[in-house]
Amino acid sequence: MKRSAIYFSLTFVAVAAGIPLLSGFVGNDTEAYTSNKDLRTLAPFDMWQGTPINEDGTFRNLYQPFDSRFSDLVKWKLSKNPLAERKKKDSRTLSVQSASELVASSDDYLIWLGHASFLIKKEGVTYLIDPILIDNFFLKRQSELPLSLSELPAIDYILISHNHRDHCDRATIEFLAERYPHAEFLTGLGVGKVIAPWLSGQQVQEAGWFQQYTMAEDQAEVIFVPTRHWSRRGLSDENKTLWGGFYFRFTDTSVYFMGDSGYGPHYMDIRNALGSPDYALLGVGAFEPKWFMHQSHISPTDAIKVFHELEGRFFFPMHFGTFDLSDEPLLMPLDILLENEGEIDGTLIFPTVGKNIW
Template sequence: MNRRKFLGSLGVAIPAVVLVQYLDLKPEPTLSYISNPKLPYDKLPSGWKGTPLRSDGTFQNLFHPFEASLKEVLKWKLKGNPQAEEKKKDKRRLEFQKIDNFQPNGKDQIIWLGHASYLIHIGGVTLLTDPVWLENWVLKRYSELPIDPETLEGVNYILISHDHRDHCDEATLKLLGKTLPQAQILTGLRMSDLLQPWMPKNKIQEAGWFQSYDLKESLRITFVPSRHWSRRGLLDTNQRLWGGYFIESGEKSFYFMSDSGYGPHFQMIGDTLGAPDYAMMGVGAFKPEWFMHPVHTSPMDAVKAFQEMGGKNFIPMHFGTFDLSDELLLEPLDWLTANQDAVGGNLIYPVLGKNLI
């Protein structure tokens, strides 16, 4: 995907319109802290106040407030990719196994469907994360989808981490709304206005950071902080909350990072909820690092975060399916496999459609 389409998907492709936002001279907003009063806090960091909300109605990261910079966007857009020719010649793709018919067999399963999309079965419960399966004007798939979306049944929960189009796809969610009307949507604060029109029959639960969802099953899913941002169009920057998920079932725990830059929140999550047995860590869309590091982790930063959380099994994701940045599609995996001793835990080699545990 070219830069113009990617930047357009984030609402930055029309400089004249965006410039108005950057020249806004309103006073610096103050902070308050909010949560969903219908959902519990089961475990909290010391001194926790709630999810930060600015007085202008936008959400804010815990430690690194997101600052949109038109100058930096244009610098990346106009500078050119030093790996452009290498990318043109690179034909490598992710390894792939077809799923003919998904049938839980009573054992825990984590099946990668590409990018940040997983089919997870743990504790007798089936989850989907960030399903983006149908190509559109923004995203072209460079890896095959291992499953026919219309054949999928028995999903209990669909986890939507934030509103960016490579994690939240209107066409895919409309399809799943028809085929999986019984599945509940677990997401962040203020996401319902976007999702409910696409999935009118599906119940939606919105959580603030460190809140746990109201589930019938003996499973705990907690919405946790990430260092990122949100935007669907031109005028809705950071109006919907973003985050990851910490899933606990029996004696096992699973961390789904979603999108995040590196920061102290990783240590906070580990200290609060414990060391994850399996951590699905974003490692792609990281070049150029000077531009991407506030919102995406490089393989090196992901390993550092994994170690700070005390993770046991490292599952890399967020690479190889969509071309969102300057590096080669499989470059993050190349670094990880060449530096397995540096991971600090067991590196699970990712194969699309294969149970990874």
């Protein structure tokens, strides 16, 4: 295969799967910031000025510039995977139980649908986070959904953490938009333009970091919070849309959804600004090889460190076991967590797809 063909092939795969692929861009030291002027900001510290942007208007991380090159992708893909044999022999899949009766009941629930997808019903409102409900050419589920698409309940809010295809799926969003014409989308700055062609006139709220979405008075507070990540969906849109996580403050409990993130000081900022979450939904997968993935995803041991910094009560691991995105075996992140469970200052909830986490 010619070098140009190899380049195109790897580039296409990387963009489709949300694999880091930047052209040596490491950001700059500008002091430009942005936000949605229509939303309330809950500043993490006195000097907070908003979400940082570069001179060209692209977004950047708070503390660590993202430094990834195409040559890194080639190096990873052409290197031998030391976990390959173990991965080949490990045929385990996630534990899955039906959620059909639960979602049909009047009960509140927090349900993992696999990967970074969650279904929440609390205080009479239903939220769907990062739904990837339909397989596509690059993403094939290794675990079943806990309910059929026809069994999904009425959805009030659909939350999209960033534009990578394992979090923001066109076919899924088109299906949801057609089925739930009154649902509202909550996401980060710029993402509205990505999903607008797939919608059926739904309202979209775009937030900067530490901004609170506008909700009804009797509904939860939902705040968009920072992650250490990046964005790209095509070949020329790197970091033009914002990435992040979500923090829910209900009447009697709080939930932090991490989104995709490497390790960094922003976790402490989140705790300082919004308090310690009762439930921390933390990514633990797609972390090998660490030299390549650490800027995008935390490892299971780093997730324990993050959980302690957040001072959370319940630790629920996600972002593993559903899609094959990296070098480690699908359930290796869970193995590592269980081996280190005694070091966790809090309660590790065993991750079962479809089970009520509350």
